[in-house]
Amino acid sequence: MKFKEKLKGSNGILVLAHHNADIDAVASAIALYEILDNEVSLTVPDTVSKGAKELADGYNFIEKPDQDEFETLIVVDCPSTEQLGSFDIGSFEGTTMLVDHHSPGDLHELVDFKYIDSEARSTSELIYQLFKEEVNEKASEALICGIVADTSHLRFADKEQFRYISELLPKSGKNYSDILSILSPPVDRSERIARLKAASRLENYDIDGKLISFSEVGSFEAASARSFLKVGSDVSVVFSQRDDEIRVSGRCRRGLTDIVHLGEDVFSELEEVLRGSAGGHDAAASGNGSNTDLEEVKQAFLERFEEIFGAKAKVL
Numbered sequence: 001m002k003f004k005e006k007l008k009g010s011n012g013i014l015v016l017a018h019h020n021a022d023i024d025a026v027a028s029a030i031a032l033y034e035i036l037d038n039e040v041s042l043t044v045p046d047t048v049s050k051g052a053k054e055l056a057d058g059y060n061f062i063e064k065p066d067q068d069e070f071e072t073l074i075v076v077d078c079p080s081t082e083q084l085g086s087f088d089i090g091s092f093e094g095t096t097m098l099v100d101h102h103s104p105g106d107l108h109e110l111v112d113f114k115y116i117d118s119e120a121r122s123t124s125e126l127i128y129q130l131f132k133e134e135v136n137e138k139a140s141e142a143l144i145c146g147i148v149a150d151t152s153h154l155r156f157a158d159k160e161q162f163r164y165i166s167e168l169l170p171k172s173g174k175n176y177s178d179i180l181s182i183l184s185p186p187v188d189r190s191e192r193i194a195r196l197k198a199a200s201r202l203e204n205y206d207i208d209g210k211l212i213s214f215s216e217v218g219s220f221e222a223a224s225a226r227s228f229l230k231v232g233s234d235v236s237v238v239f240s241q242r243d244d245e246i247r248v249s250g251r252c253r254r255g256l257t258d259i260v261h262l263g264e265d266v267f268s269e270l271e272e273v274l275r276g277s278a279g280g281h282d283a284a285a286s287g288n289g290s291n292t293d294l295e296e297v298k299q300a301f302l303e304r305f306e307e308i309f310g311a312k313a314k315v316l
C-alpha cells in the first residue's frame with residue numbers, strides 16, 4: 001500500500017492533530033508514534049481537549065515546532081486547514097499526508113497522500129486498518145480509546161467497530177473498564193460544585209408534556225445543562241450572569257430534535273434579547289450577550305419554548 005510505504009520510508013515525521021484535539025485525534029497521533037519505527041514528533045495547533053488529557057499524559061506534544069525541520073507532515077482526524085491554526089500545509093516543502101473520516105474539506109484536496117473514508121466512525125479505526133499487523137500494546141490501547149470515544153461509548157458502533165475492539169483489546173493488555181476510566185476521568189471538584197449549585201436552583205416546567213429545566217450558575221453552565229438531561233429533563237437551559245455579560249448554554253434530548261433544533265429555533269432567535277450572539281447544533285447550543293437582566297432573558301426563552309411546543313408552561 002503506497003500510503004503506508006510512504007509513511008514507513010520517511011525520516012522525520014510530524015503528526016498534527018486538529019485544534020483542541022479530541023480523543024480520536026490524540027489516539028490516532030499516539031498510535032502512529034507507537035507504531036512507526038522512524039522518528040515521529042507529535043503536535044497540536046494549541047492544546048489537546050480536556051477529555052483527551054488523560055490519554056495524552058506522558059506524550060510530548062511539542063509547542064510550535066518548526067515545520068520545515070520535518071520531511072513528512074501527517075494530519076489526523078481533520079478535514080480542513082481552518083482547524084490547523086497557524087500551520088501552513090500549502091507551504092510545506094516535504095510530503096503532506098492525511099488520515100481522516102470526516103466529510104471532505106479543503107485539506108482533502110491539498111495533501112499529497114490521503115487515506116480517507118467518510119463512512120468510518122473514527123480515524124483510529126483507519127489507523128488500525130493501515131497497521132493491523134504492527135499495532136503494539138500502547139497503540140492498541142490508544143486506538144480502542146479513539147473508537148470508543150467517537151462512537152459515543154459504542155452507542156453508534158456497528159459490527160466493524162465491535163470487531164476492531166475485540167481484536168485490539170487482547171493486544172492492549174487492558175480490561176475494557178481500564179479504557180473507560182481513561183475516557184471518563186474524575187470530574188474536577190469545582191465543576192461538581194457548580195453542577196450541584198445549579199441543581200439546587202432548578203426551575204422546571206411542563207410544556208405540552210416536555211420537561212424544560214432552567215437554572216443559573218457562576219461557571220460550568222454547559223456541564224450543568226448536560227447533567228440535567230441525565231437527571232430527566234428534555235431540554236435544559238443554564239444561565240450564567242457575570243458583571244456585564246450573560247452566558248447561556250442549552251442541551252436537548254436526542255429524540256426531541258425532530259421537533260426542535262435548539263441552535264436554530266431557539267438560541268439564534270433570541271440573539272436580540274441577549275444583545276449578543278447565539279446559536280449551535282440541534283441538541284446543543286450556546287449564546288452570550290450584554291443583557292444582564294436575567295429575568296427578562298429567562299422569560300424570553302420560556303416564551304420561545306411555549307411558541308415551539310404550542311402550549312403554556314406549567315410550573316412543576
Ligand SMILES: [Mn+2]
Nearest residue numbers: 024077123150
Ligand atoms: Mn474523529
